[in-house]
Amino acid sequence: MSARENILAAIRLNQPDFESLPVIDLNETIQYPDLVAQFSESLKGIGGLAIRINSMEKLKDIIVQEKASNDFVIDAIELVPENLKGLNAEALVTVKKAFIRGGIAVAENGSIWVKESQMGNRLLPFIAEHLAILISEKDIVANMHYALEKIDIAEEGFGVFLAGPSKTADIEQSLVIGAHGARSLVVYIQK
Amino acid sequence: MNVKTHAEAAAVFIADEARTDWHNETLWFVRQKRDKAAHGIPEWEHLREWASTIKNHTLSNLHQYLIEFEKNAQANGITVHWASTPEDHNRIVYEIIQKNAVQKIVKSKSMLTEECHLNDFLISKGVEIVDTDLGERIVQFRKEVPSHIVLPAIHLKKKDVSETFHEHLGTEQGNYDPQYLTEAARNHLRSKFVASELAITGVNFAIAETGGFVVCTNEGNADMGAHAAKIHIACMGFEKIIPKAEHLSVFLRLLARSATGQPITTYSSHFVRPREGQQMHLIIVDNGRSKQLGRPDFKNSLKCIRCAACFNTCPVYRRSGGHSYHTAVAGPIGSILNPNLDLKANSDLPFASTLCGSCSNVCPVKINIHEQLWKWRQIIASEHQVSMVKRIVMNGMSFLLAHPKLYRFAGMSGRWVMRVMPWMVNNQMNAWYKQREMPAPPKQSFRDWYQKNQNK
Numbered sequence: 086m087s088a089r090e091n092i093l094a095a096i097r098l099n100q101p102d103f104e105s106l107p108v109i110d111l112n113e114t115i116q117y118p119d120l121v122a123q124f125s126e127s128l129k130g131i132g133g134l135a136i137r138i139n140s141m142e143k144l145k146d147i148i149v150q151e152k153a154s155n156d157f158v159i160d161a162i163e164l165v166p167e168n169l170k171g172l173n174a175e176a177l178v179t180v181k182k183a184f185i186r187g188g189i190a191v192a193e194n195g196s197i198w199v200k201e202s203q204m205g206n207r208l209l210p211f212i213a214e215h216l217a218i219l220i221s222e223k224d225i226v227a228n229m230h231y232a233l234e235k236i237d238i239a240e241e242g243f244g245v246f247l248a249g250p251s252k253t254a255d256i257e258q259s260l261v262i263g264a265h266g267a268r269s270l271v272v273y274i275q276k
Numbered sequence: 277m278n279v280k281t282h283a284e285a286a287a288v289f290i291a292d293e294a295r296t297d298w299h300n301e302t303l304w305f306v307r308q309k310r311d312k313a314a315h316g317i318p319e320w321e322h323l324r325e326w327a328s329t330i331k332n333h334t335l336s337n338l339h340q341y342l343i344e345f346e347k348n349a350q351a352n353g354i355t356v357h358w359a360s361t362p363e364d365h366n367r368i369v370y371e372i373i374q375k376n377a378v379q380k381i382v383k384s385k386s387m388l389t390e391e392c393h394l395n396d397f398l399i400s401k402g403v404e405i406v407d408t409d410l411g412e413r414i415v416q417f418r419k420e421v422p423s424h425i426v427l428p429a430i431h432l433k434k435k436d437v438s439e440t441f442h443e444h445l446g447t448e449q450g451n452y453d454p455q456y457l458t459e460a461a462r463n464h465l466r467s468k469f470v471a472s473e474l475a476i477t478g479v480n481f482a483i484a485e486t487g488g489f490v491v492c493t494n495e496g497n498a499d500m501g502a503h504a505a506k507i508h509i510a511c512m513g514f515e516k517i518i519p520k521a522e523h524l525s526v527f528l529r530l531l532a533r534s535a536t537g538q539p540i541t542t543y544s545s546h547f548v549r550p551r552e553g554q555q556m557h558l559i560i561v562d563n564g565r566s567k568q569l570g571r572p573d574f575k576n577s578l579k580c581i582r583c584a585a586c587f588n589t590c591p592v593y594r595r596s597g598g599h600s601y602h603t604a605v606a607g608p609i610g611s612i613l614n615p616n617l618d619l620k621a622n623s624d625l626p627f628a629s630t631l632c633g634s635c636s637n638v639c640p641v642k643i644n645i646h647e648q649l650w651k652w653r654q655i656i657a658s659e660h661q662v663s664m665v666k667r668i669v670m671n672g673m674s675f676l677l678a679h680p681k682l683y684r685f686a687g688m689s690g691r692w693v694m695r696v697m698p699w700m701v702n703n704q705m706n707a708w709y710k711q712r713e714m715p716a717p718p719k720q721s722f723r724d725w726y727q728k729n730q731n732k
Contacts, residue, residue: 088358088360089358091562092358092360092514092566093339093342093343095569096338096342096514096566096569099570100335100336100339101332101335101336101575102336103333103336103337104329104332105329105333106329107326107330107333109522113319114322115318130539131538131539131542170552174470174503174504178466191540193529195539195540196539201551207503207551208499208503208504211496211499211500212503228525228529229524229526229528229540230522230526233521233522233524233525237521238483238486238521239352239485239486239546239548241548242352242547242548242550243503243546244546245543246540248541248542248543250542251496253411253458253494253495255410255427255428255429256410256414256429256434256454256458257302257432257433257454258302259454261455263459263462264494264495264497265462265466265469265496266495266496266543
């Protein structure tokens with residue numbers, strides 16, 4: 086017998102009597118009076134920064150300014166650059182800042198669901214030195230239960246709940262922002 | 277190989293009293309952060325109950341869920357492998373390495389690969405593997421193993437890390453700044469990520485419904501490796517299965533809060549399909565898990581999500597260090613998992629506990645850890661795997677406690693000896709005297725006091 090058959094046979098023999106799944110009542114989960122305020126607060130707690138913007142013009146100006154520095158800046162807000170997908174790690178490691186769109190955002194923990202098509206390249210949100218994500222105010226939900234109700238997480242080949250900049254506390258429990266991934270995260274919340 | 281027992285290794289660890297205190301306080305600080313995070317969620321106890329019930333359900337239907345997961349994963353383009361033993365697991369990894377003729381390999385944290393001793397195996401085959409989690413890289417440089425499943429280098433101080441990085445990465449001697457040291461590791465490991473051809477990751481949750489798997493990190497190292505390399509191998513014990521995507525919400529809410537007090541890890545990545553031109557492999561490992569599933573008293577240890585809350589709260593772990601447990605998964609959960617793998621080699625571990633029950637109280641999936649420790653002790657004692665001294669003492673105690681008159685006489689004698697001849701107990705022959713003063717002997721026993729006072 087193959088390892089697969091052996092393992093499955095042993096599991097079938099040994100698995101305990103059937104138990105039912107629980108009923109998860111969303112009315113019992115935490116709610117917030119002001120989702121934008123709570124999301125911003127949670128994000129601040131994990132080292133990120135939330136900025137509300139009233140118009141896209143504001144963000145466009147910021148991107149223009151960033152690009153003027155001559156650093157490698159990727160703007161995937163309006164349109165994901167066509168060549169982005171083909172860039173390898175060696176090319177992407179020089180990205181100073183990336184601007185991408187995110188989907189559902191979660192007030193209880195400051196995380197944002199970002200899917201592959203929004204990244205343009207799976208490596209981008211992780212390898213960019215600094216990251217900015219645009220979300221829509223109406224996409225903020227109270228907690229993870231609502232997020233997973235709204236998202237089809239298998240819709241694309243890859244997706245991530247991204248919460249704040251990369252961090253570590255592996256040296257004597259001292260928090261250091263900027264482990265391997267982005268050193269900073271700014272989230273623009275569009276009205 | 278002569279492995280020290282937990283008590284012997286712990287004696288070495290606590291010889292440095294200042295460091296022991298620091299270790300104890302550091303982990304207690306993590307436990308307090310967990311409490312703060314848990315108390316911020318009014319439905320915390322509901323969440324634990326839901327998580328526990330989902331896991332119980334999954335174990336009761338595991339055969340079906342694994343088949344469903346495999347089918348969906350294969351449809352997604354993931355190659356699924358099955359390994360009964362650590363040797364099978366390591367061989368599968370090695371075959372993929374050989375077949376693709378790759379040399380540059382990065383690995384993010386995976387306790388399963390530690391359990392299988394993958395690194396040692398690959399070194400024996402002449403293959404170098406770079407651990408990319410900061411804590412794991414530190415211990416890898418030092419030729420040590422992780423002492424904690426979430427905080428691998430928690431036994432080390434900044435000075436130790438600084439010296440290790442000075443030797444291996446050429447950082448300034450005497451610069452202990454964690455920011456500076458982390459920056460050095462970031463630059464070093466970024467060059468490894470960019471050059472990597474193959475990335476190995478663990479798995480936190482495998483979702484039967486989607487055929488995808490979720491990997492959680494704070495540093496971003498799993499993603500840096502997996503998205504840069506042309507081959508991704510993910511390794512999981514079969515108990516990582518959860519039925520549906522909606523259940524992920526329950527576990528993601530619990531995991532980081534229980535582990536470090538964060539509301540969620542920085543990255544909770546859901547891998548569904550390999551990217552264009554990438555190979556994605558998933559190895560499902562048994563290594564004794566199917567046997568544990570068949571033990572009614574111990575099966576629910578397989579509900580564990582590896583948050584390490586039981587480590588941080590355990591008074592014995594905090595004061596003995598992870599290496600004293602001589603196994604990949606230390607702490608209270610390790611002490612109920614490892615006897616299943618090798619009862620003889622790990623018969624000391626269920627005794628590395630005060631049975632205070634704190635581990636069970638913080639466990640996000642409600643594993644009755646302290647009760648299982650006690651049950652393992654019974655099995656170990658009935659198989660005569662406890663030391664002669666402990667057996668004689670225990671038999672003596674059990675005789676004494678079963679004979680009230682003798683017990684009262686012994687108590688009276690003990691109090692008299694401690695009062696009149698304190699040197700009889702205050703000496704190094706008495707294990708209880710080590711590292712602590714004996715308490716002042718009470719004038720009377722509780723029984724005497726109660727008899728005198730009950731009618732007042």
